[in-house]
Amino acid sequence: MRIFSKCIIGLVIGLASSFSQAQNNKKNDIYRTAQAIQQSVNDSQASNQDLSEASNLLNRAYDLINYTSRPVECGRVYEDQNFRGRMVSINSGEAIYNLSSYNMNDVVSSVFVFRGCQMELWEHKNMGGRSAGFRNEVPSLPGDLDNYFTSLRCNCN
Ligand SMILES: [Ca+2]
Numbered sequence: 001m002r003i004f005s006k007c008i009i010g011l012v013i014g015l016a017s018s019f020s021q022a023q024n025n026k027k028n029d030i031y032r033t034a035q036a037i038q039q040s041v042n043d044s045q046a047s048n049q050d051l052s053e054a055s056n057l058l059n060r061a062y063d064l065i066n067y068t069s070r071p072v073e074c075g076r077v078y079e080d081q082n083f084r085g086r087m088v089s090i091n092s093g094e095a096i097y098n099l100s101s102y103n104m105n106d107v108v109s110s111v112f113v114f115r116g117c118q119m120e121l122w123e124h125k126n127m128g129g130r131s132a133g134f135r136n137e138v139p140s141l142p143g144d145l146d147n148y149f150t151s152l153r154c155n156c157n
Contacts, residue, residue, distance in 0.1 A: 010057070034061050074154035075113040077121075081140045083110050092117060092156035098125040099150050108149045111138045117156035121149040 041054045074092040077099075079085030088102045099105045113119045113134050123129030132145055141148070 031062075031065055034058055034065075072117075072156050073114060074117045074156050075111065075119040075134075077104070077108045077119075077149070077152065078110045078112070079104065079107045081109045083112055083137075083139065085109070090119070090152060090154045092154060095127075095151070095153040097127070097151050099152070100125070105150050106147050109141055109146050111141065113137065113154070114156065117154060119152060119154040121152040123148060123150060125150050127151050127153065 038058055041051060072092040074090050076087050076089045078087050088104055090096055111134050113136055118133060118135050120131055120133045122131045
């Protein structure tokens with residue numbers, strides 16, 4: 001019983017911690033699995049210590065699921081060079097179809113992308129026209145891309 005619950009719940013924790021923001025469906029599956037494990041632990045002939053350990057492990061699994069479910073900031077675009085001026089932040093898995101909504105059309109001059117994330121920006125609204133991708137920080141966009149972008153998308157691994 002103790003080995004069984006440790007193996008299964010350890011697996012749940014491992015899976016939960018490897019999830020990224022975009023994988024909510026899988027996280028929900030794991031959440032249901034964890035609940036089922038909790039039920040089977042409750043139903044079985046287990047010692048109080050077994051139940052206590054299983055409960056602690058499940059709580060860790062739930063904490064990890066909650067943690068990985070929170071929005072992850074993916075990157076930021078700035079009006080001026082060196083990450084100055086007005087700023088718009090974007091979360092992983094999100095898109096901004098028209099920076100005009102933020103009064104930031106054709107003004108972006110620097111881009112910050114968080115580690116493990118990738119941002120793609122487009123010349124026109126709705127991901128139209130020429131595009132460029134960035135994986136790290138760009139304190140000063142090259143001349144032909146300066147004050148140029150209108151839409152963007154960002155994703156973290
Ligand atoms: Ca600018």
